[in-house]
Amino acid sequence: MTRILLKELPRYECLAEAAQQFPDLDPTTCEAFLHLIRAGDDLWRSMGNHFTEHGITQGRFMIMMLLLDKKHGGCPRARTPAELADCAQVSRATITGLLDTLERDGFVRREPDANDRRMVTVNLTKRGEDFMHELLPRHFRLISALMTGLNPTECKTLVRLLAKVIATVGEREGKSPAAGSSCNI
Numbered sequence: 001m002t003r004i005l006l007k008e009l010p011r012y013e014c015l016a017e018a019a020q021q022f023p024d025l026d027p028t029t030c031e032a033f034l035h036l037i038r039a040g041d042d043l044w045r046s047m048g049n050h051f052t053e054h055g056i057t058q059g060r061f062m063i064m065m066l067l068l069d070k071k072h073g074g075c076p077r078a079r080t081p082a083e084l085a086d087c088a089q090v091s092r093a094t095i096t097g098l099l100d101t102l103e104r105d106g107f108v109r110r111e112p113d114a115n116d117r118r119m120v121t122v123n124l125t126k127r128g129e130d131f132m133h134e135l136l137p138r139h140f141r142l143i144s145a146l147m148t149g150l151n152p153t154e155c156k157t158l159v160r161l162l163a164k165v166i167a168t169v170g171e172r173e174g175k176s177p178a179a180g181s182s183c184n185i
Contacts, residue, residue: 005041009034063098067124079121
């Protein structure tokens with residue numbers, strides 16, 4: 001789906017004026033919403049350019065992040081295609097397509113589960129691990145650069161506020177909170 005966003009966001013005064021005609025329009029929340037959407041779109045575009053420069057897509061990167069073994073932190077990681085689909089919030093068909101291309105390029109391998117022949121586990125190959133270990137320092141530097149306008153306290157406040165927005169959207173869509181999820185990256 002193509003998103004169309006305004007080049008220039010409307011000023012608060014314009015939103016307040018529009019609220020005269022549309023009483024359900026709260027200029028304060030509308031202004032915050034538009035800035036949130038714009039920031040997300042700008043960040044998404046910047047990250048997309050970053051992934052393109054490194055010959056990968058956001059989807060393939062996310063799957064490899066989910067598979068990356070975080071040995072020192074004790075973080076759980078997805079191992080089966082179904083777990084990957086759940087953690088990435090995509091269909092199993094989408095995961096199959098991503099895994100097909102990652103496997104074709106030598107970044108992952110699917111292996112029969114030793115305990116249950118009906119199950120398949122997915123693991124990064126040495127090539128996949130090497131790729132991620134080379135990419136991640138640049139990736140994290142880009143994230144830091146994109147967020148450099150906020151100090152650590154502001155970042156924590158932003159996380160807290162965005163968590164409230166995410167929870168509200170989840171409630172409206174009838175989704176349960178992801179607390180305790182094993183889909184950590």
